Amino acid sequence: MAQITLSNLAHTYAPSGEQESDFALKTLNHVWQEGGAYALLGPSGCGKTTLLNIISGLIMPSHGRVLFDGTDVTGLPAEKRNIAQVFQFPVVYDTMSVRENLSFPLKNRGLAGAQIQARVALIAEMIGLEDILDQKARGLTTDAKQKISLGRGMVRESVNAILLDEPLTVIDPQLKWELRTQLKSLHRELGHTMIYVTHDQVEALTFADTVVMMHEGRVLQMGTPESLFETPKHTFVGHFIGSPGMNFLDASIEGNHAVINGQPVPLGANYRNPCGHTQIGIRPEYVQFTADGGLPVVVRHIEDLGHRRIVHAELERSPILVSVPEGCPFDSTMTQVRFIPEKINVFTDSWRVEGETF
Ligand code: ATP
Numbered sequence: 001m002a003q004i005t006l007s008n009l010a011h012t013y014a015p016s017g018e019q020e021s022d023f024a025l026k027t028l029n030h031v032w033q034e035g036g037a038y039a040l041l042g043p044s045g046c047g048k049t050t051l052l053n054i055i056s057g058l059i060m061p062s063h064g065r066v067l068f069d070g071t072d073v074t075g076l077p078a079e080k081r082n083i084a085q086v087f088q089f090p091v092v093y094d095t096m097s098v099r100e101n102l103s104f105p106l107k108n109r110g111l112a113g114a115q116i117q118a119r120v121a122l123i124a125e126m127i128g129l130e131d132i133l134d135q136k137a138r139g140l141t142t143d144a145k146q147k148i149s150l151g152r153g154m155v156r157e158s159v160n161a162i163l164l165d166e167p168l169t170v171i172d173p174q175l176k177w178e179l180r181t182q183l184k185s186l187h188r189e190l191g192h193t194m195i196y197v198t199h200d201q202v203e204a205l206t207f208a209d210t211v212v213m214m215h216e217g218r219v220l221q222m223g224t225p226e227s228l229f230e231t232p233k234h235t236f237v238g239h240f241i242g243s244p245g246m247n248f249l250d251a252s253i254e255g256n257h258a259v260i261n262g263q264p265v266p267l268g269a270n271y272r273n274p275c276g277h278t279q280i281g282i283r284p285e286y287v288q289f290t291a292d293g294g295l296p297v298v299v300r301h302i303e304d305l306g307h308r309r310i311v312h313a314e315l316e317r318s319p320i321l322v323s324v325p326e327g328c329p330f331d332s333t334m335t336q337v338r339f340i341p342e343k344i345n346v347f348t349d350s351w352r353v354e355g356e357t358f
Contacts, residue, residue, distance in 0.1 A: 001193045002068040002160035004032040009064035011050055024050045026217045037187045039204035040197045042214035048197045049165060056163050057081045068160050086153040086164045090145035094138040098129055101137055102151050119155055126186055127151045142170050154186060161193040180206045201241055213237050235350045238281045244310060246281045247320050253278050253346055261316050263295055268342035269355025276348040284323035286343035294336030
């Protein structure tokens with residue numbers, strides 16, 4: 001496994017593209033640690049596959065370099081990079097048995113029979129294929145075939161990285177839940193550098209230690225699932241992560257208070273006159289109904305999710321969502337909310353501002 005360095009990396013598909021809008025991937029400078037579990041997360045068209053394919057060698061970047069453990073591999077084709085890839089759709093040999101499919105990458109590299117047997121048995125057990133090892137791949141369900149693809153991706157011990165591009169797309173929803181968790185423990189046990197592309201935040205947050213949140217060809221934030229949830233660097237991250245996403249309200253900031261519609265809202269930190277378009281961001285989980293001293297809201301409707309209710313309300317004319325956990329008293333006559341000060345983030349021109357804690 002390798003540390004992966006992206007040095008001034010950018011990519012345009014346009015042959016003579018030099019304008020920023022021509023770039024599917026805007027300039028990146030990152031070091032991805034050896035053995036890390038990374039998820040590339042973002043909406044369709046944000047550049048996830050382009051970045052993955054540059055790392056794998058399927059695309060030669062128009063600008064910058066890719067290094068594996070300090071060695072420049074930018075000009076090397078995929079087959080020379082010693083990486084394993086798992087795609088959206090199963091890539092298996094139908095005429096071979098499950099065992100033969102799993103053994104194939106190891107045989108190809110000349111491993112001894114006993115080593116192959118041991119490794120295949122281990123991977124098959126980890127991924128839940130041990131009962132069908134001697135069945136032919138032909139005739140198996142798509143789920144089982146995709147499990148074989150995952151197994152083939154994991155079977156080689158010496159790969160620099162395992163790259164997975166939306167690997168659970170074809171998996172049945174129930175099994176998806178199971179495999180998501182399994183992939184996480186596979187990473188823990190096998191210790192490979194793994195990069196997982198997805199537009200599904202649940203998959204990204206379950207699998208990754210580090211989530212790389214992308215939007216319009218840019219990496220907006222790289223951090224733990226918790227940091228993306230609690231302190232999103234950009235309003236887009238706050239909005240994309242969480243279900244529902246973060247609330248944003250226009251506010252002026254005066255030191256340790258925000259002012260919304262003339263009413264002061266205490267903040268958990270001190271801000272030195274941020275300028276530009278200022279907003280506060282607060283997650284629905286950190287908004288509470290209160291009997292007095294809060295901001296006035298009008299409740300529009302309530303979504304009952306069983307374990308919690310999502311209350312859709314309006315604060316002046318701005319929509320605001322409140323998450324009310326099961327067991328918390330709430331009725332639609334409640335008309336004021338308060339925010340947990342330490343959980344409020346401040347943004348100017350969509351970017352988070354770091355406050356000074358008291
Ligand atoms: P999705 O989740 O839909 O696969 P993505 O985040 O992986 O999206 P990319 O496939 O990397 O995004 O695409 C990023 C941008 O590059 C998009 O605007 C896309 O239209 C463009 N693009 C991708 N492949 C090519 C190509 N071969 N030629 C020209 N433009 C391309």
